[in-house]
Amino acid sequence: NTWYHLEFKNIDFVAKTYDIWLDGTLVRAGHAFRSQSSTNISTMFLYNFSGSGTAYYDDINVGGVSLNLSTMPTDVLCAGDSTGTATVNSSGGTPPYTYAWSSGATNQLATGLMPGGYAVTVTDSLGCVGSDSATVGSPPAILSSSASIDARCNGDSTGSIDLTVSGGVAPYTFSWSNGSTMEDQMNLPVGTYAVSIIDSNGCTSSDTALIAEPTALTLTAVVTSLACFGDSSGSIDVTPTGGTPGYNYTWNNAATTQDLTNLVGGTYTIFVADSNGCSTGDIYTILEPTQLISSGVTTPDNGTNNGAIDLTTIGGTMPYTFSWSNGATTEDISGLVGGNYTVTITDSNGCIWTNMFTVSLIIGLDQGLSAPRLEVVPNPTSGTVRVTVALPATGKVQFSLNDLRGRQIFAAEQQANDLQIEQEIDLSNLPAGVYLLQVESEGQRSWTRIVRQ
Known part of the structure; x- marks a missing residue:
């Protein structure tokens, strides 16, 4: 499809013909010359055409317009x-x-x-x-990756995001959902953060990163208060939850253990730090019951077993139980003979209080002022008593000790040369009970009770 345009000049075109060979091949023979001109053609020159019947030839390199x-x-x-x-x-x-x-x-x-x-x-x-x-072609796609560090403690702002961007056409601009335009983010609280990345061609990409946080560090405790006043049976059993495990404990009593035992009553403060340094604290109180004590009002025995003890108990932890030395289990006791009575009080925590009360024995005399005056000590007793007799006059003095059935247990006689004498009586071999001592001098009698414990 290549057209070759040839222009010949200075030739007698009458009765002339020409042959065209191309690379040794005859491509046009006996072609008549025509006188014409055209534009956009290549011009070649053939010289020395003269005479009819004479062949002129030359090699012509013909080039097309490609x-x-x-x-x-x-x-x-x-x-x-x-x-x-x-x-x-x-x-x-x-x-x-x-x-x-x-x-x-x-x-x-x-x-x-x-x-x-x-x-x-x-x-x-x-x-x-x-x-x-x-x-x-195409620039590479904008690629991003983020490495986030969670907040150290619940509720704080210590999270961070390290964003890495490649592809696209640098430099990049950044637009974060928290308003920041920096590539990397610091001091972040918990939350989800979205970023839009724009390269210098205006191409965009997006990424998100999550900042998490530990659950809140909290403490629960089982507090055991004191059972009895003045003891050290208290304890605090602490359980931490949340935060990042690996806890350290500091108590206001210098202890560093998680739990405390053998505590006296008082207030105890604990500080707990987790492995991230997050901390919390609390205050616990070991309660102490008031002291278990009792007091009593005694009614003396006038010789007719009508003594009594009206007991009042306070403190400790109600209800109380009572155990008297005479076997009674009520708080108050009556119908008592003169003597000492011990009570053991136990509260609901097993705390114990012991007290002793003395019921006096009042002796009534049926004689006049001239009768002997008696003093017996100790009374009550479990051994020997000393009887001191104040006499109105010197003379014989007779002693007689009888049980309540009237049986004589002991008898003695002294010649009083003074207005005061003493007599010892051993009751250690006698059964517990009340005995009646009679002292007679010069026809005058006096009586008193002696209690054998």
């Missing part, structure tokens, strides 16, 4: 979009040209191209065809 193409692609702005273009520039051939791109475009400039290779065919006005291709 169709030359060059392409210029423009890469897409962002990975995956269709903003690429390709331009084909044509020269040679015979304008005007028509264009056919593999993308379907029919213009010199093909637009809306995605990354890839595109072929173009250019045809000139004489039907000559040229072809070329162009490759539309």
